[in-house]
Amino acid sequence: MIDLSDRLELPSDVRFEGDALHDLALGEAYPLRGSGIEGMALLAAGYSIGDAATSLAAQFDVNPQAVQSDLAAFAFQLSRAQLINLRSSGWRAGLRHILRVSLFLIVAHRWPPARSRRYPLATGGALAVLWQIASVVGIQMAPLWFLLIVPMLLPALLFAPALASALLALSISLVAAVIVHEGGHAVAAHRIGIGCFLVRSGWRVAVVHQNRPDTRWVHASGPLACGVLGASGLALAAGFQSLPLAFAAVPFLVQLLALTVLAQDGRLLAAAKGGDQ
Amino acid sequence: MTFLRASLIGALTILVLEIALAFLLNVVGESQHWGNAQLGIGPLPIYTLSRVGGSFAVKTGPGVIVVAVAVGILNGLGARWLSRSTPLT
Numbered sequence: 001m002i003d004l005s006d007r008l009e010l011p012s013d014v015r016f017e018g019d020a021l022h023d024l025a026l027g028e029a030y031p032l033r034g035s036g037i038e039g040m041a042l043l044a045a046g047y048s049i050g051d052a053a054t055s056l057a058a059q060f061d062v063n064p065q066a067v068q069s070d071l072a073a074f075a076f077q078l079s080r081a082q083l084i085n086l087r088s089s090g091w092r093a094g095l096r097h098i099l100r101v102s103l104f105l106i107v108a109h110r111w112p113p114a115r116s117r118r119y120p121l122a123t124g125g126a127l128a129v130l131w132q133i134a135s136v137v138g139i140q141m142a143p144l145w146f147l148l149i150v151p152m153l154l155p156a157l158l159f160a161p162a163l164a165s166a167l168l169a170l171s172i173s174l175v176a177a178v179i180v181h182e183g184g185h186a187v188a189a190h191r192i193g194i195g196c197f198l199v200r201s202g203w204r205v206a207v208v209h210q211n212r213p214d215t216r217w218v219h220a221s222g223p224l225a226c227g228v229l230g231a232s233g234l235a236l237a238a239g240f241q242s243l244p245l246a247f248a249a250v251p252f253l254v255q256l257l258a259l260t261v262l263a264q265d266g267r268l269l270a271a272a273k274g275g276d277q
Numbered sequence: 278m279t280f281l282r283a284s285l286i287g288a289l290t291i292l293v294l295e296i297a298l299a300f301l302l303n304v305v306g307e308s309q310h311w312g313n314a315q316l317g318i319g320p321l322p323i324y325t326l327s328r329v330g331g332s333f334a335v336k337t338g339p340g341v342i343v344v345a346v347a348v349g350i351l352n353g354l355g356a357r358w359l360s361r362s363t364p365l366t
Contacts, residue, residue: 231297243304246304249301253293257294261283261355261356266356267359270286
């Protein structure tokens with residue numbers, strides 16, 4: 001959903017240069033034509049969609065509402081292509097957002113499609129990449145995790161208070177497993193020299209990378225990293241007979257299921273040609 | 278090739294998960310003082326839980342292999358079906 005007060009943010013790995021948008025992470029260029037270049041220049045300069053449309057309508061002497069509609073559709077397409085981030089500003093935009101979500105829930109009985117947001121991943125070491133992913137998954141998504149975990153944790157604690165420490169370990173490792181999974185993809189992508197970035201849309205978070213014939217290990221690395229950590233944790237738990245450690249290993253081990261066709265990683269892995277073929 | 282690769286990946290994944298589940302059952306059974314029990318599909322045992330003296334043990338049965346192979350084949354069939362109906366890459 002696009003609001004005319006929305007402003008556009010270019011992620012640091014996307015550049016607007018000349019007459020094209022350059023995706024530095026994926027090594028792609030998207031040429032713009034005609035009024036698209038003018039519109040993009042205004043949006044990149046910090047104009048809201050509404051203000052940019054008004055300016056363009058005055059410049060080309062056309063119907064402002066038609067330009068607003070075109071520019072909103074243009075921004076929506078760029079956002080869907082994960083080339084820009086859209087940022088709402090002001091309390092009116094917040095109020096409109098709440099109203100839209102409420103109407104969507106009442107009419108469609110489900111959450112509206114969430115906006116996607118792109119986060120660049122620096123080509124630093126594995127720890128730097130993991131920290132960047134952790135800041136998104138662990139910190140920025142913290143309210144969502146809280147909403148997911150607390151309703152599950154409270155009834156479980158009422159029925160099995162003795163398992164409090166184990167359930168707490170399970171909750172923490174649920175978040176950690178997602179960080180390690182996406183971190184595994186990102187580190188493997190950097191290792192073979194391909195660019196990538198993180199995309200978050202509501203609950204969903206994924207590392208997007210270039211698609212090459214030799215990306216088999218990139219698809220497998222996320223679940224495998226989790227599997228190795230989970231198996232190690234479980235072995236330690238068996239050695240020390242530690243229930244919290246055993247519970248903490250479970251979300252990591254469950255990530256191994258992503259190697260099957262139930263998940264996108266598994267489907268891509270099954271279809272990957274491999275660099276040696 | 279897609280079928281074979283996906284079958285192998287699926288079977289190995291489930292095998293690892295089944296072994297991990299045995300470890301998990303061992304830790305939970307020990308701490309929660311579980312008694313003897315058998316988990317399986319009909320007469321085919323997957324896990325045999327037993328308490329001998331003070332110690333708790335979990336043994337895997339032939340059902341582990343059967344489940345892994347069955348899931349592997351399902352994964353292979355799923356991959357082949359998906360590769361025919363939709364482009365996977």
